Amino acid sequence: MKVLVLGATGMLGSDLVAVLRNSGHEVTGFSSRDLDLTNHKAIRDCAALTRKKNDWVVNCAAFTAVDRAEQEPELPWDLNVEAVLNLTEKLQNGPRLLHISTDFVFDGTKGSPYVEDDEVNPLGVYGQTKLVGERYVEAMLDDGVIFRTSWLYGPNGKSFPRTMIEAYDAGKQLRVVADQTGCPTYTLELAMAIEQALAMNIGTGIYHAVGSTAMTWHGFAEQVLSTWRDETVKLEAISTAEYPTPAVRPPYSVLSTAKLSQAGISPWRTTQECLTDFCNRLRKIKSPGN
Numbered sequence: 001m002k003v004l005v006l007g008a009t010g011m012l013g014s015d016l017v018a019v020l021r022n023s024g025h026e027v028t029g030f031s032s033r034d035l036d037l038t039n040h041k042a043i044r045d046c047a048a049l050t051r052k053k054n055d056w057v058v059n060c061a062a063f064t065a066v067d068r069a070e071q072e073p074e075l076p077w078d079l080n081v082e083a084v085l086n087l088t089e090k091l092q093n094g095p096r097l098l099h100i101s102t103d104f105v106f107d108g109t110k111g112s113p114y115v116e117d118d119e120v121n122p123l124g125v126y127g128q129t130k131l132v133g134e135r136y137v138e139a140m141l142d143d144g145v146i147f148r149t150s151w152l153y154g155p156n157g158k159s160f161p162r163t164m165i166e167a168y169d170a171g172k173q174l175r176v177v178a179d180q181t182g183c184p185t186y187t188l189e190l191a192m193a194i195e196q197a198l199a200m201n202i203g204t205g206i207y208h209a210v211g212s213t214a215m216t217w218h219g220f221a222e223q224v225l226s227t228w229r230d231e232t233v234k235l236e237a238i239s240t241a242e243y244p245t246p247a248v249r250p251p252y253s254v255l256s257t258a259k260l261s262q263a264g265i266s267p268w269r270t271t272q273e274c275l276t277d278f279c280n281r282l283r284k285i286k287s288p289g290n
């Protein structure tokens with residue numbers, strides 16, 4: 001397959017490019033320098049977005065700073081909405097699009113795992129813009145695919161596990177929110193699921209694609225640090241009210257992956273296996289000589 005990855009320098013995009021290349025596909029990876037998705041003319045003129053050049057386009061580019069989105073809503077609007085509209089216009093009769101979205105389209109009040117057609121109700125600007133982006137993919141393309149993921153972490157970017165590790169190693173006292181539950185998702189694992197989806201020419205529609213285990217941020221932080229240090233680490237648990245942020249987060253955003261499994265995408269590794277791999281890769285990045 002010939003695949004164009006947008007957002008190839010990001011946390012997910014960088015692992016996706018590597019996975020696709022290792023699987024033998026011909027991959028082009030674009031950052032904002034190669035194609036500024038907020039520039040309508042640049043999208044219109046981009047030859048890589050035509051069917052002759054690629055079979056698939058995977059859009060991993062997004063404005064992902066959830067709290068900043070509340071203060072500067074025009075930034076997520078440009079990239080998560082306008083750019084997606086322009087992209088889907090260009091992709092009519094072009095390569096198929098697999099677009100990445102988020103658990104933040106839900107308000108987190110359901111109390112059991114969300115399925116793809118559950119009612120959406122984003123709580124903040126980031127989730128609202130991602131939802132409108134989803135709607136454009138559905139409305140503009142006959143064969144678009146949307147993967148909603150959550151709590152992403154990978155070695156090539158800023159993520160919760162990395163923040164925890166760096167703060168802990170710096171001797172900081174960590175207090176972590178214990179009343180928000182979700183599914184941590186390792187970028188390498190998600191990249192492998194995306195590769196399978198492209199290779200099998202997965203059917204049109206929305207799929208939930210998240211890690212195998214639901215947990216709280218507090219539980220996740222303890223597991224991250226215990227893996228990093230290879231010893232049991234216990235942290236202070238706090239409530240969301242004790243850690244206010246500009247953007248309201250869904251209290252429970254566990255996504256059911258039953259539809260993805262039914263489509264034939266094989267089961268995910270455990271959180272522990274993913275964290276062991278993540279920590280090994282992060283160690284190499286932090287001390288390249290070892």
Ligand SMILES: NC(=O)c1ccc[n+]([C@@H]2O[C@H](COP(=O)([O-])OP(=O)(O)OC[C@H]3O[C@@H](n4cnc5c(N)ncnc54)[C@H](OP(=O)(O)O)[C@@H]3O)[C@@H](O)[C@H]2O)c1
Nearest residue numbers: 007009010011012031032036037061062100102149150152
């Ligand atoms: N992070 C999470 O916890 C999380 C959770 C759920 C869903 N998601 C979704 O998963 C996807 C991947 O997220 P991520 O965390 O891997 O993203 P990320 O690390 O923040 O990477 C964002 C990517 O977008 C590119 N980009 C930014 N502005 C651009 C522009 N104007 N034109 C073209 N490209 C531009 C960046 O390129 P440059 O390097 O050139 O700036 C970068 O490659 C997104 O759709 C996000 O909404 C993320």
